[in-house]
Amino acid sequence: MKKVYDVIIIGGGVIGSSIAYSQAKRGKKVLVLEKNRLIAEASSAAAGMLGAQAEIDEHISMLKLALKSRAMFPSLIRELEERTGVDIGLVNKGMIKVAETEDEVVNLKKQISFHRDWDEAVKWLTTEELLEKEALLSPSLLGGMYIPNDGQVIAPRLSLAFIKAAMEYGTDFLEYSEVVDFLIENGCMQGVITATDTFHTENVVVTTGAWTSQLLAKANVEMNVYPVKGECFSVIPRVPLVSSTIFSELGCYIVPKKDGRVIVGATSYCNTFDKTVSLQGLSKLMERAGSLLPEIGSAKWEKSWAGIRPQTGDGLPYIGAHPHYKGLYIAAGHYRNGILLSPITGKMVSDMIDDVVTKEDISLYHSFRVDRKLSTKQTT
Amino acid sequence: MKKVYDVIIIGGGVIGSSIAYSQAKRGKKVLVLEKNRLIAEASSAAAGMLGAQAEIDEHISMLKLALKSRAMFPSLIRELEERTGVDIGLVNKGMIKVAETEDEVVNLKKQISFHRDWDEAVKWLTTEELLEKEALLSPSLLGGMYIPNDGQVIAPRLSLAFIKAAMEYGTDFLEYSEVVDFLIENGCMQGVITATDTFHTENVVVTTGAWTSQLLAKANVEMNVYPVKGECFSVIPRVPLVSSTIFSELGCYIVPKKDGRVIVGATSYCNTFDKTVSLQGLSKLMERAGSLLPEIGSAKWEKSWAGIRPQTGDGLPYIGAHPHYKGLYIAAGHYRNGILLSPITGKMVSDMIDDVVTKEDISLYHSFRVDRKLSTKQTT
Amino acid sequence: MKKVYDVIIIGGGVIGSSIAYSQAKRGKKVLVLEKNRLIAEASSAAAGMLGAQAEIDEHISMLKLALKSRAMFPSLIRELEERTGVDIGLVNKGMIKVAETEDEVVNLKKQISFHRDWDEAVKWLTTEELLEKEALLSPSLLGGMYIPNDGQVIAPRLSLAFIKAAMEYGTDFLEYSEVVDFLIENGCMQGVITATDTFHTENVVVTTGAWTSQLLAKANVEMNVYPVKGECFSVIPRVPLVSSTIFSELGCYIVPKKDGRVIVGATSYCNTFDKTVSLQGLSKLMERAGSLLPEIGSAKWEKSWAGIRPQTGDGLPYIGAHPHYKGLYIAAGHYRNGILLSPITGKMVSDMIDDVVTKEDISLYHSFRVDRKLSTKQTT
Amino acid sequence: MKKVYDVIIIGGGVIGSSIAYSQAKRGKKVLVLEKNRLIAEASSAAAGMLGAQAEIDEHISMLKLALKSRAMFPSLIRELEERTGVDIGLVNKGMIKVAETEDEVVNLKKQISFHRDWDEAVKWLTTEELLEKEALLSPSLLGGMYIPNDGQVIAPRLSLAFIKAAMEYGTDFLEYSEVVDFLIENGCMQGVITATDTFHTENVVVTTGAWTSQLLAKANVEMNVYPVKGECFSVIPRVPLVSSTIFSELGCYIVPKKDGRVIVGATSYCNTFDKTVSLQGLSKLMERAGSLLPEIGSAKWEKSWAGIRPQTGDGLPYIGAHPHYKGLYIAAGHYRNGILLSPITGKMVSDMIDDVVTKEDISLYHSFRVDRKLSTKQTT
Incomplete structure (x- = not known):
């Protein structure tokens, strides 16, 4: 029996789940293929910050995209929680980028100017104002940039909610199903082949994070997405x-x-898929956290972990159709912004598959196109 | 800096580790590349039986190979334990294949005749003799075939000991290092490429168990090794x-x-890589175990797991050089006999790489050659 | 420095947490002492059923109490979830007590008559109606009693929400703090002594579940609460x-x-504190579940555990003041109904401490008084 | 049916297990009662050092006892490993007490003089000698005291081996069995009462570590054993x-x-039973370890835990018979030396029960008698 889908998504992380939800909601028959377990890599390792303004301080297109995605959260979370019962843990209490040195003060004040064009609410806090807001922060901090609109969620729960909601719309999720090859005819996607099965479709979306380059190599597509390991506790x-x-x-x-x-x-x-946690990594994080928030020392230890984040040559994600193959879409390289950008990425890819990208969006989306020229390597 | 090795082994399970140990002991500079963690698949899931006679009751070459490998254990275990301090848990108290039906009685007696040519010690036990030997077995059993020389080990510990011993001889083990392509020039292996690195060598050994077909496809080698999931508790x-x-x-x-x-x-x-454990699988195993050994019901539950065992079209493992590529060796498809066959597989592959296969061995090894004609599908 | 509290609660399970929340909300300074970890025994092991009508089919006072408590859930859950952000997982889809034998049919129909006085909604479902409602139930079932108003929650989350909410009202929770003796003067509670500290109060509430008899023995109070182990998966x-x-x-x-x-x-x-899970226990549960709902066999195994539930001589919980010591309250012996009865127990004990029990309540509460005559042992 | 034992031991840690093994080997019918799981507290949390000379640098009786116990290890380990198959992990590569300050240099050299009377092998290592022996130690260390005869074991494995060996000699071990009272008649031990059962014996040994004071209070015995929490990773x-x-x-x-x-x-x-691990505890240990052995930073994180060690008023363990009750023995308060002292403690208590203490031993054992006058509080 031929298994035919409207869309097949490769990768069961937050990006793949968001696209699956978006397409399923539009009535598509979707299949998600995950080589190991769902939500097992960067999507579950993430701290869940929606740092549209905290993380992005230079690239205008990226900021626009991030703000657009951040704005989608409140209603999206409500919709997903109602539909699935998953508590996504949205917290809207803002972020503070703190300054420990005079250089940072200068730099943060520059960022405030940059962001003021987009969000009046961003503002500078003196040490006194900082401690008034967060009494346990170290009094040796020199102040901070307050970003009231950058919230946060519980990262693995967001993916779980996308998955459950997509399932309710009829999406199939197959774990332990590694794609070993693509079915391509006359430059058109026709399906994918796993180790044990073949699935047919005219639309394939690759959302495999740091593992994207290797997968696309099977279709002779070269793409510079590389792993950046991050340890947390x-x-x-x-x-x-x-x-x-x-x-x-x-x-x-x-x-x-x-x-x-x-x-x-x-x-x-950079450039490692090794998910073990090093003693020196933990030790450094503890030392850093203790100098920002001394009282954290009294907290109970829970656990540590590492995630493998997908970075790209120019620091921007790839989101779009591949120019050589009809029906091949890529959404990868979101680095530290995968959770934040998942709603807009779901919409973007869905719009492209359905060919309903608006004029306004086209110009923005252009920056993230798959075949853009790689200018300079960004250090991390 | 070019990284050059005498031998690169792909796969960090018991087969890869045994070959690594064997080659390292012979003075080779060896690298083992494992895509996830070492000893993470069938090698750690195995029950550790050395069932040379319990498992093999038809194919003469397979039996010869198994007996040869079983005979290597006592001195090998001693050597590994002394060198590494790992307690491999060898137990030499034999196996009993029990009969619950008259058909099984007939079948087991036939097996005894078959095995008597190889090991005088194999013998039939009546119900009475069975209960004398193992008092808690169900008295409704109709007897059993006693195989005194089939022992057992703690499976993951055997791999661990191979690895530690190989490390002492200078072998490098890299986890989270998935091979994405082979370097081949003029039909000769020149190295392998991982997602983040390139390694040079003239000898590559593929020991990737149930994942072997997909990996070899990257070198356009077709090989029928398929997954058979097994649940345990x-x-x-x-x-x-x-x-x-x-x-x-x-x-x-x-x-x-x-x-x-x-x-x-x-x-x-058959044909699944899904490592989840099903309720019905557990339930059936419990019912079966309880009918053989009723008292097991009083034991404390510990845990359950599943392993993905590599089976082949004709039920025999592939062990040998690939005829098309100089320097490509394959050792995969050991199905339920990977632990048992790991010592002899280590020796076989090592002998082939070093070109020191004896005349006597050649004729035995022939049965397991990589390019043998696949006769009939074996059902499982 | 003397540590003085309005109320000290011994036991960090759902009953202790509910009382703590109730008292804290009324403005009391409360301390909860837990000998190990919070929510570590029956409260986390429970399946979370609110089986007011499913579990209670004979004792009128118990049914009244259970219905009263069940009625408190909707607004309580809303209040706790809003206050703490914990998703308690309330599900209001009813229970079905199914009949596998003709005797059960008769028995369940008798229960329906009994409950009809209290809840019109309870009704008999024929096999056909049963399968219409729950299509995957075994067609060999003879029908069932449908109880639309018995819901369920995620048991450990309810306790967690009580604890977090009580904390917000200023309650202190101390883990690893075993009470080793009581401070009593002239028949009045004056405080409690742990292995490392002394705490003063005039009101002590003992909510230590199956461990209640041993604790009260320290005050020479004899009380028949005994452990009944239950295994789940x-x-x-x-x-x-x-x-x-x-x-x-x-x-x-x-x-x-x-x-x-x-x-x-x-x-x-009965009569064991051993929390290990036996193979036969699991095996029997699997067999039973499979005969009610055959399709459950295809589900993925997650885990198993055991809880130690507190049962009493006559099957009713003890909730009330102790007649010999002023300021000593006991709330224990809720057996399988601890989750269900936690809201009303919190209110009852609070009302008694605050001396505001209404006339109407007094007559109901009388059945659960601590010094009631133990009539007959209830078998379990 | 009356359950009668020759000896009942309360506490399933390394001290209780060692005494059980010793008594069982002498032909006694022994019962061990453990309130939770066996080997669950300090005995499994210990690092397993046999620091007879590393840990004890002042008290002569304690040193004598420690050396006597250390000397028992080689043959004991051999005996236990052969009997049980448990790999206890004895390593005999010595300890080095390193000096980071000039004060420590002086102090350690004083210790060397003290220990030289007992073990010629103890000696000073200059920084150069230190780095020759252990190349990765920090070159900023000022030297160290080398103690070649202080080995180490895998702590929980030692207890496990004692338990398995005692079981083979017929000892019963009951988990989840908390002693709630003692049976005493005319000042003679007659048995113990748990929450669910009564057991008869004329010899009761209390080996409950940091929980000893509370337990003995039930027999109106006052004893100053207090908890000292220690965190490890x-x-x-x-x-x-x-x-x-x-x-x-x-x-x-x-x-x-x-x-x-x-x-x-x-x-x-001091004075806490709380087994949670604090961030500051971990952070400090990491910083300390890194300054002694910088390369440890590159190691992979595994896990952290805490143990509750039993300390006494004068820093010496209590080992002996209680003067008021015939048949009551106590062995507790071994602080950081429980693993090291377990063999000699097993022998001492056994000798006392069997009334075969030699003249030579009596004078040594005197220092550890239960009714000794508590002189001064030892700081920790």
Whole structure:
């Protein structure tokens, strides 16, 4: 019996799940193929920050995209929670990028100017204002940039909700199903082949994060998406320590989740898929977190983990159709912004598959096209 | 800097580890590449039976190979334990294949005749003799075939000992390193490419179990190795229940491990890589184990798991050089006999790489050659 | 420094947490002392059924209490979820007590008559109606009693929500704090002594479940609360199998939780605190569940566990003040109804401490008084 | 049916197990009662150092006892491993107490003089000698005291071997069996009462570690044994980092176990039974370990845990008969030396029960008698 789908998505992380949900809601028969378990890589390792303004401080298209996606969250979360009963843990208490050095003060104030064009609410907090807002922060901090509209979610729950909701619309999810080859005829996608089966479709979406280059090589498509490992840990404080997310550009963020745990992240190692956690990574994160928020020392240790984030040559995700093969779409390379960008990515890919991209969107989406020229390597 | 090895082994299970140990001991510089964690698939899921005579009752070459490998264990285990300090848990208390029906009695007596040519010790036990030997077996059993020389080990510990010993001889093991392509020049292996690196060598050994077909497809080598999932569980009895391994051909074995736990296995599902455990699989195993050894019901539940075993079209493993590519060796498809056959497989592949196969061995090894004609599909 | 509290509660399970929440909300300074971890015993092991009518079919006072407590859930859950953000997983899809034998048909129809006085909605379903409601139930069932108003929650989440909410009202929770003695002067409670500390109060509430007799012995109070071990397991079906809770009096219930897992329980062993799970217990539960709902066999195995439920001589919980010591309250012996009865127990004990029990309540509460004459041992 | 035993031991840790083994080997019918799981507290949390000379540097009786116990290990381990098949992981590669400050140099040299009377082998290593022995230690260390005869074992395995060996001699072990009272007649032990049962014996041994004071209070025996929490963590280095155990008196030890992991311990918090691990505890241990052995940073994180060690008023364990009750023996308060002292404690208590203490031993054992005058509080 021939198994035919409207769309086949390869990869069971937050990007694949979001696209599946979007397409399924539009009435498509969707199949998601995951080589191991669903939500097992970067999507479950993420701290869940929606750092549209905290993380993006230079590239205008990226900021526009991030703000667009951030704006989709409130109604999307409501919709998903009602439909699936999954508590996604949305918290809207803002982020504070703190300054430990005078250089950072200068830099953050520059960022405020940049963001003021987009969000009046962003503002500078003096040390005094900072401590008024978050009393347990270190008094040696020199102030901070307050971003009231950057919230956060419990990352694996967002993916779980996309999956459950997509299932209700009839989407099939197959775990332990690695795609070993593509079926291509006359330059048109015809399906995919797993180790044990063949599935037919005219639309294939590759959402395999840091594993994207290897998969696309099977179709002779070259794409520079490389892994950046990040280590995190979580603790459980006896009483709440902070209400906003605290963010330092010297390599540390502290995210107080809705369920009471606090996630501290993240280190950065390029070009490795090794998910073990190093003692030095943990030790450095602890030292950093303790210098921002001394009282975190009294919290109970929970656990540590590492995620493999997909980075690209120019630091922008690839989202779009592949020019050589009709029906091949790619959505990968979201690096640290996969959770934040998942709603807009779902919409973008869906619009492209359904050929309903608006004029306004086209110009924005152009920056993320798959065949863009790779300008410069971005260091991480 | 060019990374050059004498031998690169793909796959960090018991077969790859045994070959690595064998080659390293002979002075070779060896690299083992594992796409996830070492000892993570069938090699750790196995019950560890060395069932040379319990499992093989028809194919003469296979039996010869199994007996040869079984005979290597005592000195190998001693060597590995002394070198690494790992307790491999060798138990030499034999196996009993029990009969629940008259048909099985007939069948087992036929097996005894077959095996008598090879091992005088194999013999029939009446129900009375059975219960004298293992007092807690069900008195409704009709007798059994006693195989005193089929022992057992703690499966993941054997692999661990191979790995540690190979490391001491200088072997490198890289986890999270998936081979995405082969380097081949003029039909000669020149190395392998992982997602993040390139390694050079003139000898590549593929030991990737049930994942072998997909990997070899990258070199345009077609090979029929397919997955057969098996579910198991373990319990901890308050007092020892049996000393021998109990084996029923109606689909159940009970293995009393040296560390006190008892492993019960295994179901069989073809063509799936899904490692989840089904309720019906567990339920059936429990019912089967309870009818052989009623007292097992009083034992404490420990855990369940599933392993993906590599089966081949004709039921024999592939062990040998590939005829099209100089320097490409394959050792896969050991199905339920990977632990048992790991020592001889290590020796075979090593002998082939070093071109020191004896005349006597050549004729035996012929049966397992990589380019043998696939006769008939074996049902499982 | 003297540590003085309005109320000290011994026991960090659902009963203790509910009382803590109730008292804290009324403005009291409350301390909860737990000898190990919070929510570690029966409260986390429970399947979370609110079986006011499913579980209680004889004792009128108990039924009244259960209905009163069940009625408190909707607004309580809303209040707790809003306050704490914990998703308690309330599901209001009813229970079905199914009949496998003609005797059960007769018995269940008798129960319907009994309950009809209290809830018009209870009704008999023929096999056909049963299958119309729950298509995957075994067609060999002879019908069932449908109880639309018996819902269910995720048991450990209810306790967690009580605890978090009580904390917000200023309650202190101390783990690893075993009470080793009581401070009593002139027949009045003055405080409690742990292994490392002394705490003062005039009101002590003992909510230590199956461990209550031993604790009260320290105050020379004799009380017959004994342990009944129950084993459970959970599975994760690929698609929902049932929407109502399925309940068989031959020893099995199947509870489809809001988060997708299905809990199957429970065996019953008297007079043991041993929390290990036996193979025979699991095996029997699987066989029972499979005969009610054959398709459950295809679900994925998740895990098993055991809880130690507190039963009493006459099968009714003890809730009330102790007649010999002023300020000593006891709330224990809720057996399988601890989750269901936690709201009303919180209110009862709070009302007694605050001396605001209404006339109407007094007559109901009388049945559960601590010094009632123990009539007959109830078998389990 | 009356359950009568020659000896009942309360507590299933290393001390209770050792006494059980010793008594069972002498032909006694022994029962061990454990309130939770066997080997669940300090006995499994210990790093397993046999620091007779590393840990004891002042009290002569304690040192004598420790040396006597250390000397028992080689033959005991052999005996237990042969009998039970458990690999106890004895490593005899010595300890090095390193000096980071000039004060420590002076102090350690004083210790060497003290120990030289007992063991010629103890000697000072200069920084150069230190690095020759352990190349990866920090070159900023000022030297160290080398103790070649202080080995180490895998702590939980030692208890497991005692238990398995005692079982083979017919000892009963009951888990989840908390003693709630003692049966005493005319000042003679007659048995113990658990929550669900009564057991008769004329000899009761209390080996309940940090929980001893509370238990003995039930017999109106006052005894000052208090809890000292210690946090540890383990890592798995890719290659061995050190072969000896490294010990700093500024609060850190690094123990390279036979199975490849490295244990780092331990913090010290008095008067708490709370087994949670704090972030600051971990952070401090990491910082300390990194300053002794910088390369440990590259090791893989495994896990962290805490144990509750039993300390006494004067820092010496209580081992002996209680003067008020005939048949009551106590063996508790071994603080950080429980593993090391378990063999001699087993022998001592056994000798006392059997009334075969030699003249020579009497004078040594006197220091550890139960009714000794508590002189001064030892700080920790």
